[in-house]
Amino acid sequence: MTELRNIAHELSQQLYHYRADYLEIHLEESSGSYISYRGQNLDTAGRSSDLGGNIRALVNGGWGFVSFNSLDDIQKRIDQAIHQAALAGSAQSQFASAPSVTYAQPDELSQSSVERPLEDKKRVLDEYKDLIWQTKGIKTSFIRFSDGYRRRFYVNSRGSVIEQSRADINFNATAIASADGELQQSNISVGSRGDYNAITRLHSQIKDMTEHAVKLLTAPKVKGGEYTVILDPILAGVFVHEAFGHLSEADHIYENPQMREVMVLGKKFGPKILNIVDNPTMPDLRGSYKYDDEGVAATKNYLIREGKLSGRLHSRETAAKMNEPLSGNARAISYRYAPIVRMSNTYIEPGTSTLEEMLDGVKEGIYVKNWYGGTTSMEMFTFSSGEAYMIRDGKIAEALRLVVLSGNVFDTLHNIDMIGNDLDMNQGGGCGKGGQSPLPVSNGSPHIRIQKCLVGGA
Amino acid sequence: MLEKIIEQAKKVAEQAECFMVESESAPIHFEANHLKNIESKQSLSLALRIIKDGKIGYAASSNPANWPKLADMALETAAYGQTARFQFPATQTCPEVKIFDPEVETVSLEEMVKLGKDMITGLLEINPELVCSASLAKSTFRIRLLNTSGADISYKKSHFSMGLEGTLVRGTDMLFVGDGLSSCRPIRSGSEVVNLVGKQLERASRNVNLQSGEMPVIFTPHGVGSTIIPALSAALNGKLVQEKASPLAGKLGEQMFDPAFSLVDDPTQSFSPNSRPFDDEGTASQITPMVESGVIKNFIYDLRTAALAKAKSTGNAERHGGQPAPGFSALMIKPGTVSFEEMVSGIKEGLIVEFMMGAEQGNVLGGDFSGNVLLGYKIENGQIAGRVKDTMLSGNIYNALKTINAIGSDGRWLDGELFSPSIYFPKLSVAAK
16 A cells, blocks of 8 residues: 555655646555355355556647556556547647645555455345245345455545545345246345445345245236336436436537537426435445546536426546537546546435325326346437336226337436425446446435336236 | 476476466558548566465566566465466367468558548548547467477468448537457458448448337347347356356256257367467367247356366366356357348338347346347338437346347347347337436
8 A cells, every 4th residue: 555655655755747637647556355155155256456547638629648556667657548649639738637645544444344354244145045045936146245345545636635444235136936947036235335234234135036936936027118117226326327317428428419409408308306415425435435437526416407407527638529518527436447427326305295295196007116226328328127017097006017118218208297305315337438347336316106107028 | 488387386286377468560540531540569478376285376567577476476375376276288189260361461651541541531422420449450469378288289370450430410419330250361441441431430420319128130240249248148157056046056967948059169160359279277278059939058168167066077168367267268159040131121110239238237137138239220111210329238148048039030140249240129118308
């Protein structure tokens, strides 16, 4: 750790000698542990440690990027990054300024779960495994726990030196039930910003999940078509991330004139009750940080306010090119990648409805809970639910097999007609974009109701 | 260095294995029709696997300063590790697999830039309204494996890839097209990629409506890759079979699919990006028939899974930043004799699926696929009528692959992971808005 710190401080003294419009250096050290079970047996247990860095240079609008594991010859690598940037560049660099910052977050490695003996973690996982296998009809199960601690040093040619660290914990469990050659699965995914307790008290959730997998064997498949759907806070969080969040990332927009027209600020995207926020400054969530990976301070950002497009997520380059305020959303999953525009903690602000009010008047609809997956292509998105139930005459009725919901963002947001008062943030999973996956993010929402949502049958 | 780590590990464990990967990669990226970014990436990582008191321990690090600690890290994990019922293999006779071409290293940055520019120019000639991005990369990998059974083996691989994407936005209507090629040899022209993407553009030139219902569906090679393969490759993985989490468990020798369907795993094809002389545990590469004329022939194994299943490793150990697990190197679906055009011409009303989105997010283990047709075309009276949108396709591979109308003669490689022709299914369920 001290070695990287010394290198970072030494380099910060030298960077302004170089001829580039902008230079930044990331150095990073990390450690991690993981344990996984498949079936009744422990499958893998391991430890890892990682050290590396990168250099990014901007010259005449072109970028050079050099990543490395070996810390030798960093000067030579800086020259190489600048040379590459100069080859790529052929215009004026546009790059937003931010105040230079000297900041060092205290090192908390000793308190992170990575440092705990594997034995502690294994004990908890054993309890969960036994819980799953107590249920009749379970064919097999998968459990995976991983934790990590990462310390990053950021130095740029504008005088910033920033040290930040983060702990991250991920837990997944899947139960697989089978009968008569049919297989059905159910899973949960939980994450935390290093709080080990977040994964030690999941017994009742594990039990419910396991029972649900068995229940799915006799559950009917939904008939494909358009339905009124009610999403629980967890799945609505995935919905807001997939259906809208990615569309707010300025790097999809800034160099495409037609896209800029579609995504013009002030445009009506949804009903007046809809407010969507991206906020890295919330305390202790997986998508939280103080400074992004371009040394820009994190800010709370309204993406949609009262149904209208009111902001977007930026890197320094996209903000400059669109002449909009910095948002502090340039993030990289590790030193092997250049920062790109990413979400942090993304959520729909609570409204005033209750779940009962939403159910009321739905003659035939679908109630979906818990996330299974989700993806987007800007205009269209799909996401799948961990649990689904028919709604009949305003009541939650029989369980259904896993459903995949899909839609077109430009219609679907307008079709949100009720927003609950019960905001909840979900920390499971991670986000993938541009080959960088998984990035720790969180998302959330209250219950929401969407009219005319396309549901895939089977 | 590796020898030292093995020596160190030998003192505390019965068996040990070191696996080292070094790579250098030089990707370049074009965005919004112009060159944007030139990168070079150097990486090095070392993994140590030990067997101590019959149990597996594992540690990995990219930090050479930490390598002396690897044995201790692995020792801690071995206390909880899985029981090992196998030996690390001694040096085996491996097939001669051509995967290194020194020409790759000599492709200049200027040439790569020119290739990228030419691809974008070519695509803009087809449609000047497009906003294009492109990526090209040349890479070299060096793999070395040492173990206490005396193996000290290595290989060098070269890799060259190019990809091209186009975005067309009209109001809120967005079209994304894209394709790419990769090889262990340099690819000196971008025209094939331009043609592939141009074909997608031509087929998607206008939007048309599709009625919900059951209809004939043709998957292009990309469509097969994004719809059929996730569930099929999971089901043929020895790990899931051994855990009885695969619907194909216990089905060896049974006719599960249409006789037209045959599939092999072949990591020995010359200059194919996923080829290699031995797998990530030092087991020699082999060609493994998976499905022959619809009959299930084999499952894939690594050493650990094979030992549990009382089978033999098929040379399919793969590492993706963690411990070895069975994984497919390069799946090849046997092409048929019918051309794509012939398939289309026989359909009155149907769907062609180019890219599916979200098909791997359902009950994949059960064989279900349900997703949004990200790029797909409607067939009307034997002709491609245009692009369909807001359309979902659902099905189950075990039902779908039972009855195949035709397999195309148009087989091609996708990323070196899959060689697939187009496949024509008589009836699948489509839900449209």
